[in-house]
Amino acid sequence: MAKTNPGRFFEDYSVGQVLPHAVPRTVTDGERALYHALYPARHALYSSDEFARSCGLQESPLDDLAAFHVVFGKTVPDVSLNAVANLGYAEGRWLKPVYPGDTLRSVSEVIGVKQNSNGKTGVVWVRTRGLNQLDEVVIDYVRWVMVRKSNPDAPAPETVVPDLKKALEPEDLVIPEGLDFSNYDFTLAGEPHRWGGYEIGEKIDHVDGVTVEEAEHMLATRLWQNTAKVHFDLTFRPEGRLIYGGHVISMARALSFNGLANVQMIVGLNGGAHANPCFAGDTIKAWSEVLDKAETSVPGVGAIRLRLVATKGGAPFELRNEDGKYQPQVLLDLDYWALIPM
Secondary structure, eight states, X not given: OOOSOOOOOGGGOXXXXXXXXXXEEEOOHHHHXXXXXXXXXXXXXXXXXXXXXXXXXXXXXXXXXXXXXXXHHHHHHHHTTTEEXXXXXXXXXXOSOXXXXXXXXXXXXXXXXXXXXXXXXXXXXXXXXXXXXXXXXXEEEEEEEEEEOSOTTSOOOOOBOOOOOSSXXXXXXXXXXXXXXXXXXXXHHTOOOOGGGOOXXXXXEEEEEEEOOHHHHHHHHHHTTOOOHHHHOTTTSTTOOOOXXXXXXXXXXXXXXXXXXXXXXXXXXXXXEEOSOOOTTOEEEEEEEEEEEEEOSSTTEEEEEEEEEEESSSOTTOOBOTTSOBOTTEEEEEEEEEEEEO
């Protein structure tokens, strides 16, 4: 019996399957330091214990996306080791902050399967939960991936496509216990713009750009233990290793500081698409659009829904062609809810 794991292929999945993922990981301040080394991340709540305490938290939590990457990376050997591409996200919620010293593990359930018309690949939907050492769910999200078939002649499973929300409602969002922006220090945060200063439909060019290097991408895939072959193994895709989509997400989020410095905690992921591949040498730029706003019951805390678009060139605010397809320079189209001072 083989002792190594070749990864699952499309015909190995069935709706209702539960996949507990190895290996639990205790996160430390090292993750925070490496995250800030990889990305120009400057949001104050994730940079300063004192700033976080002034906002009612026990200390500065691990960046929401860093926590997401840890949880996501654990799923790769069981979900996307043989993936062609990660296609999208939905119904993502950050339910509890992750602090240094917390131990995270991941569990996924297969909620949908659909073979593609070519008979060589299929799409698999999974709902993944990230849990801490107290078995509390800290992150819950759905993603779907295109996976190769090992045997093209294997019969197609019955198609099941999950019915997913197009967007989370404000009441679906969970505000971290104790969070309070009543005494928020806008000077230390870096910008004066608060909830009331943003208008639905407003678009913001984040101006700055960062060129992706092969070395930093490989460090990120190792750090988050994302061993998908398309990201890790150059012999698997000789034309170039695909840059891990989470790397693009974090880079775009970090760039969005310029114009959205007070958009602190990400609490909801409505949807996302990796529109075109990213390779080393591409320069990532970003722009955002305000999609919605909502008040919350927490003192001084508002919610804002944003579209975050990462590009590798071209003018900002250009997203799709006349035929509805993403323009070739668009790398990422992400729809999320975050918390901002009122």
